[in-house]
Amino acid sequence: MPEHPVPSRRGLLLGTAAVSTALLTGCTSNEPSGKKDRSENPDDRNAPAADTPGKAVTIGFAGPQADHGWLNAINDNARSRAKKYPDVTLEITEGSNDTAAQIGQIQTLINKKVDVLVVLPADGKALTRTGLEAMRAGIPVVNLDRIFDSPQAYRCWIGGDNYGMGLNAGRYIGEQLKDKPRAKVIELAGLDSLELTRQRTQGFDDALKNYPNITKVARQAAEFTVESGQARMAQLLQAEADFDALWNHDDDQGVGALRAIAQDGRKDFLMVGGAGARSAMDAIKADNSVLKATVLYPPTMAASAIDIARAVAQGKGIGGLSELEIPASITLYSAVVTKDNVDQYLPTGFN
Known part of the structure; x- marks a missing residue:
């Protein structure tokens, strides 16, 4: 399961899981502000921004072994999001809970010279050095959920609360x-x-x-x-x-x-x-x-990590924010799902 520091000490609070996903999926949007907000259409809420494809991007994705429903959903979200972008190629590892094995998998992606890495480490502390290695090699790292020990080991951290x-x-x-x-x-x-x-x-x-x-x-x-x-x-x-x-x-x-x-x-x-x-x-x-x-604790964070990785590689920012750059840290909100709002969140439920 995921692990990271208390979000009050780091992270940008983005609202409910659905809202945060909608915001992040706008990270590559160049639409004029006068156009209709895409999040108003529930069918489009979890779709990537429909902008003109940018330069081709290869994203390396490395996560732990999917031996839990949540972790399996992480992999599924990353794969499905990448497929929606015609300019994205996803290089995904098999995943491992063995730290040495995951380090080897990430180093293989570094050697392949991927444009950007998305890493959900089996052990954030143990893989910090590998994140630093990628950053020194000029490969931006999107650190997913379990956080590295040093902020120098990633360009952006995104995770749950x-x-x-x-x-x-x-x-x-x-x-x-x-x-x-x-x-x-x-x-x-x-x-x-x-x-x-x-x-x-x-x-x-x-x-x-x-x-x-x-x-x-x-x-x-x-x-x-x-x-x-x-x-x-x-x-x-x-x-x-x-x-x-x-x-x-x-x-x-x-x-x-x-x-x-x-x-x-x-x-x-x-x-x-x-x-x-x-x-x-x-x-x-x-x-x-x-x-x-x-x-x-939304596994849709993996889809958002793909959005962020693509935007970083293409030099774009997040729609809805004035800043030109992707934030350094994004903490997703832990919404409470009840009978009154369950229909809204059913599409994000994982098996």
């Missing part, structure tokens, strides 16, 4: 329970060895500070898998007989959590998920389970 996920999950739960005396919540976290998990928990805890009637009574870490979600949720249900809300960090492990909840016959609390899987959105739309919302 882990702290914001927790913050918005906590705010949503807080608003649902604000009038309930002595309300209790529990948390099904991800891998505690990852900084992103700690950021999500910190955001959640900070949000709950604004609701003195709510107490977090239990927290259990899982492993971002269906099996771990089911096992850890079963443990939480056994330990906590009475609570009002659950925040689950990840929709993949949430599939297992929902299984455990159904097996226990529990319907007396609300659940909020995380990331934005299609299965979670379908459940929210059906409104036939405890799952009432999910907080986005």
Whole structure:
């Protein structure tokens, strides 16, 4: 799963995931300001800017192994976006969770002299030197989500907001329970060895500070898998007989959590998920389970990274901003998807 620093310390906040995608897809637009805003047409919201093709660009894309629904969606978004540009050739690696293997894959792309690199590192710290190598070779790097240790290792960073996920999950739960005396919540976290998990928990805890009637009574870490979600949720249900809300960090492990909840016959609390899987959105739309919302960590960031890479290579900026240059850092917003707005976000749901 993705990992990066708390966005309040770096990044340009762009609004909801859909709005941020619409803005970034305008990064190569040269249309006069008087023309109709493309984002008004929902069918065009996730399409690249329909400008005249620029110079031919070869983009190298290197990500970790797609062993998780979100990571697989990252690869799919990058491929589909690149295909929409007649002036873009995408050189994509197989992906690896082995740091040495990914370094080798990126060095191969550097040796091929691609015009720009998009890199979602398996380990940002470990791959910083490779990002520096590419930048020194004159190849701009778009650092996707898991951030390098040095800003000199990338031209632009774009990624999600882990702290914001927790913050918005906590705010949503807080608003649902604000009038309930002595309300209790529990948390099904991800891998505690990852900084992103700690950021999500910190955001959640900070949000709950604004609701003195709510107490977090239990927290259990899982492993971002269906099996771990089911096992850890079963443990939480056994330990906590009475609570009002659950925040689950990840929709993949949430599939297992929902299984455990159904097996226990529990319907007396609300659940909020995380990331934005299609299965979670379908459940929210059906409104036939405890799952009432999910907080986005949009994999559409990979499509936006392709937009940015193309714009950087062609010397263009982002439509809607006065600056001529692409920003150094872009943080996407963690929107809360509920039954009221799920139709808007369904196209971004990943399997």
